[in-house]
Structures are given as structure tokens and as C-alpha cells.
Amino acid sequence: MVRPIRVDNSTLSTLQTCSTKAVLRYGLHRTVPGTMAAAKVGQAIHSALECFFKSYSQNDAMKMLYNEYQELSLPDDLEPRLALGNIQVIMADWFATHGPDRWPFTYIKMELPIDVQLSDKHGVTYTGRVDALVRAKESDTYYILDHKTTGNPSSHWAKQFDLSSQLTGYIWAVQRLYPNLYIAGAFI
Numbered sequence: 001m002v003r004p005i006r007v008d009n010s011t012l013s014t015l016q017t018c019s020t021k022a023v024l025r026y027g028l029h030r031t032v033p034g035t036m037a038a039a040k041v042g043q044a045i046h047s048a049l050e051c052f053f054k055s056y057s058q059n060d061a062m063k064m065l066y067n068e069y070q071e072l073s074l075p076d077d078l079e080p081r082l083a084l085g086n087i088q089v090i091m092a093d094w095f096a097t098h099g100p101d102r103w104p105f106t107y108i109k110m111e112l113p114i115d116v117q118l119s120d121k122h123g124v125t126y127t128g129r130v131d132a133l134v135r136a137k138e139s140d141t142y143y144i145l146d147h148k149t150t151g152n153p154s155s156h157w158a159k160q161f162d163l164s165s166q167l168t169g170y171i172w173a174v175q176r177l178y179p180n181l182y183i184a185g186a187f188i
Helices: 009-017 019-027 037-055 058-070 084-097 155-159 165-177
Strands: 005-007 105-119 124-136 142-145 183-187
Touching: 009 019, 009 165, 037 058, 037 084, 037 105, 037 124, 058 084, 105 142, 105 165, 124 165, 142 165, 165 183
Parallel strands: 005 124, 142 183
Antiparallel strands: 105 124, 124 142
């Protein structure tokens, strides 16, 4: 009997880069203490973004951010850029300047879980969570939207997503989940 294998983009990317790192991180679940702090803060930000895009209420989104952040188990020596006060200032400004009229699309689904068979024969399933499925306002074209957070949004940082396996994987998976929709690309 073949044991089912569940992979996501992080697993596949790490495996492609360094098999030892992939075994340690995803097989044995070992990480250096404190290395997941930015990812945890990112999860709180994603929750706040989901809340914001459902109602465009800055107050509700900021409450969500605060509540989610309070639930995190963060190290005592947290980098100042990840401190709650810093994140609140940044997100309050972002919410205030990014209302519904700013976007060329409307939100269809937020935090869309994907779970699609890559191989029936080998029992491999591609999994993940798409930040949003959106539809262009001017057409009936659908896109994947992926929120990224960084302290350094340089052109070099943005270039890494041009041929990102995460985005192409999400487009592929969502197209299989919704075969009647044409997924034209992705927004970051």
C-alpha cells in the first residue's frame, strides 16, 4: 500500500534546494528557535487582511490583528520590526490607504484551502492556502492574489515571484478546483 504524501510549495521548494534541509524541517519538524517568528507574525497579518477585505473596516481589521498577535508564542528577543506596535502602525496606514476603490478586482473567496491530487498512482497531494481568488472588475477573468509582507520591498525581492512555483502551483490547483473559471494569472 502506498502511503499518501502531502506537499506544499514550501516543501517542494526546500526539497529542490537542499534535501537535508527538507528532511530536517518537514520530515523531522526541526527548526532553529526563533526562526518562525516572522512567519507567525505574517499569519496574524494575513488574518487581519482577510478581515479587512471582507468588510473594509479598518477597526475590525486592527482588532483582528491585535487579537491574533496576542495568541502568538513569540521569543523574548523578538526583532523590533516584528513588535506589535510597529506592525500596528504599518497596518493602520496600509488599511487607511487601501480601500475598495483602489483595486482592479473584487474578492470572490478568501483564504481558499487547496488540496489537489498531483498523482493518483503515487498518492501525492498538493496542498496550500490561497490568500484570495479575485475577479477583474472589467472582465470575467479570475486571478490568484497572494499577500506578501516584507521589511524590504525592493525590485530584487519582487523579481523572485516572476516565475514562482508557488503562484503557478496555486493557479494550477485552483483551475482544477474550479474548472469552469479561467485563472489568468496572479496578483502579488
